[in-house]
Amino acid sequence: MPEETFEALREFVVSIKGPLTTPVGGGIRSLNVALRQELDLYVCVRPVRWFQGVPSPVQHPELTDMVIFRENSEDIYAGIEWKADSEEAKKVIKFLQEEMGVTKIRFPEGCGIGIKPVSKEGTQRLVRKAIQFAIDNDKPSVTLVHKGNIMKYTEGAFKEWGY
Numbered sequence: 144m145p146e147e148t149f150e151a152l153r154e155f156v157v158s159i160k161g162p163l164t165t166p167v168g169g170g171i172r173s174l175n176v177a178l179r180q181e182l183d184l185y186v187c188v189r190p191v192r193w194f195q196g197v198p199s200p201v202q203h204p205e206l207t208d209m210v211i212f213r214e215n216s217e218d219i220y221a222g223i224e225w226k227a228d229s230e231e232a233k234k235v236i237k238f239l240q241e242e243m244g245v246t247k248i249r250f251p252e253g254c255g256i257g258i259k260p261v262s263k264e265g266t267q268r269l270v271r272k273a274i275q276f277a278i279d280n281d282k283p284s285v286t287l288v289h290k291g292n293i294m295k296y297t298e299g300a301f302k303e304w305g306y
Contacts, residue, residue: 144174149181176222179215185265186272187213210282212273217265218297224257232256261297266304 152158160178178184189211193204201207214220225232235256239245248254273285287306291299 144177144181152178152182179220180222183216185214185216186269187211187215188276189213208282210276210280212269212276214265214269218259218261219257221258221260223260225255227253227255259297261301263300263304266301270305 164173191207191209191211193199193201193207195205197204225235232255235258236248236251236254239248240251270285270287276282277285287302289298289302289305291302
């Protein structure tokens with residue numbers, strides 16, 4: 144994406160973007176990822192609502208009042224990953240096994256590998272944004288969703304830093 148496009152996006156703050164396809168091959172993973180990373184678009188806001196006439200498993204779907212705030216730049220969205228059987232994946236697996244003593248990779252041969260960085264700063268700015276939205280829009284609560292019982296040092300840290 145040309146630098147002048149990023150400059151225009153920074154200057155005008157608001158833009159309209161249509162659907163983009165994910166490129167195949169090297170370079171950027173997608174234009175969406177490039178936009179998120181370059182402009183630090185760290186929060187994905189997803190309002191949840193029910194449309195009248197659409198069947199729902201919920202007893203009173205008309206009472207649904209929820210907005211999801213998802214971290215968009217850290218965790219798996221940082222995009223730190225390597226394709227199965229690539230030299231990079233093999234190096235990371237070898238490092239994990241030989242230097243870090245990791246023995247729990249079930250099928251290391253032919254395994255794609257990814258890293259999910261989660262920071263205190265990233266967690267807190269996301270939670271602050273959600274809390275400010277709740278205050279500004281008279282919402283009664285903010286709920287953190289995580290898998291901290293399984294991933295203690297990433298999701299668990301998200302839970303600790305978020306509260």
